[in-house]
Amino acid sequence: MSTTALGTGRVSTAPGLDTVLDRANQAQAVLQRFLARTATPALRIALGLVFLVFGALKFLPGASPVESLVTRTWNALSFGLVDGAAAMALTAGLEVFVGLTFVTGLLLRVGLLALAATFVGIFSPLVFFAGDLFVAAGPTLTAQYILKDVVLVAGAMVVAAAALKKPIGRR
Incomplete structure (x- = not known):
C-alpha cells in the first residue's frame, strides 16, 4: 500500500525508501556521466587495437588465418592486378594505419575514410x-569471421559520429 506525503506529491511505499531511491539515482547519474565521457574514446581505442593487431599479423607470412581470403x-x-604478398602488405598497411589513427x-577523419575502404574489402568476399x-x-x-565484422562497423559508426561533431578547420 502506498501513501502520499502531504504537500510533496511523492508516493512512498516504506519509510526511508525515498532516501534509498535518491541515493541510487545519484549513483546512476554519476555512472552515466562517467560512461558518457569515456565510452566513445574507449570504443575508439579498442577498435584501433583490433585493427592494429590484426593488421600487424598480416605483415607476417602465414600468421593471419585469412591470408588466402x-x-x-x-x-x-x-x-x-594485386595478388599475393602485395595484397597482404597493402591490407596490413591499411589496417595498421587505421589502428594507429584510432588509438592515437x-x-x-583520414583513418575513418581508410576504414570505409577497408570495410569494402572485408565484406566483398560475401559477394x-x-x-x-x-x-x-x-x-x-x-x-x-566476416559476418562478426558487422560489430566493427557499428562501433566505427559511433566513433565517426563523435569525431564528426567537431567542425573541420585550422588549429
Whole structure:
C-alpha cells in the first residue's frame, strides 16, 4: 500500500525508501556521466587495437588465418592486378594505419575514410565467394569471421559520429 506525503506529491511505499531511491539515482547519474565521457574514446581505442593487431599479423607470412581470403579478394577487386604478398602488405598497411589513427586520435577523419575502404574489402568476399563461404550446414568459419565484422562497423559508426561533431578547420 502506498501513501502520499502531504504537500510533496511523492508516493512512498516504506519509510526511508525515498532516501534509498535518491541515493541510487545519484549513483546512476554519476555512472552515466562517467560512461558518457569515456565510452566513445574507449570504443575508439579498442577498435584501433583490433585493427592494429590484426593488421600487424598480416605483415607476417602465414600468421593471419585469412591470408588466402585476402589475396583472393584483392585479386578479384583489382581485376588481377594485386595478388599475393602485395595484397597482404597493402591490407596490413591499411589496417595498421587505421589502428594507429584510432588509438592515437590523430588524423582520425583520414583513418575513418581508410576504414570505409577497408570495410569494402572485408565484406566483398560475401559477394565474390559466397559459394565457398556458405555451405548446406550454414556459414563456414571464415564466413562467420566476416559476418562478426558487422560489430566493427557499428562501433566505427559511433566513433565517426563523435569525431564528426567537431567542425573541420585550422588549429
